[in-house]
Amino acid sequence: MAVYFQLVRKGSSEPVVLQEVDQEMCKAFNVPCDPDLWLWSWYDCVGFKLAMGLSLDKIEHEYTTEHNNSLHAQHMLQVCRFIRDNFDPECWAGR
Numbered sequence: 786m787a788v789y790f791q792l793v794r795k796g797s798s799e800p801v802v803l804q805e806v807d808q809e810m811c812k813a814f815n816v817p818c819d820p821d822l823w824l825w826s827w828y829d830c831v832g833f834k835l836a837m838g839l840s841l842d843k844i845e846h847e848y849t850t851e852h853n854n855s856l857h858a859q860h861m862l863q864v865c866r867f868i869r870d871n872f873d874p875e876c877w878a879g880r
Contacts, residue, residue, distance in 0.1 A: 787879055788836040792872035801872065803828065810867055825860040835874045841865050 791800035810827070811818040823829065834844045845865045852858035868874065 788833075788838075788876065789879065790832060790836040790874055790876040792868060792874055794872055800875070803832070806868075806872070809871070810864065813867060814863060825857070825864065827861065827864040830857075830861055831864050831868070836876050838876050838878075841869050841874065 792803065792806055793800050807824055807828070808818050810816075810824050814824070816824060818824070823832075831844055834847075835841075839847075845862060848858040848861045848865070852861075
């Protein structure tokens with residue numbers, strides 16, 4: 786079964802294009818955007834976990850306790866906080 790997620794800007798009802806979210810994160814973290822790669826692979830990590838139905842609280846807990854304070858974990862925590870501050874995640878599954 787396929788899983789999906791989208792991010793809706795707080796105060797809005799419309800989902801935001803995920804590439805725009807990526808660009809906003811690059812700007813917020815002062816990192817150059819790469820048109821071919823997601824910042825720090827957030828889509829493959831945090832995005833996948835959101836699509837699977839995990840809450841941001843659960844994802845943050847995993848990166849805080851299970852990844853030994855690695856640079857990757859620190860980056861994923863920054864992504865989680867950025868999403869929490871700016872968006873409401875929505876997820877669903879389908880065929």
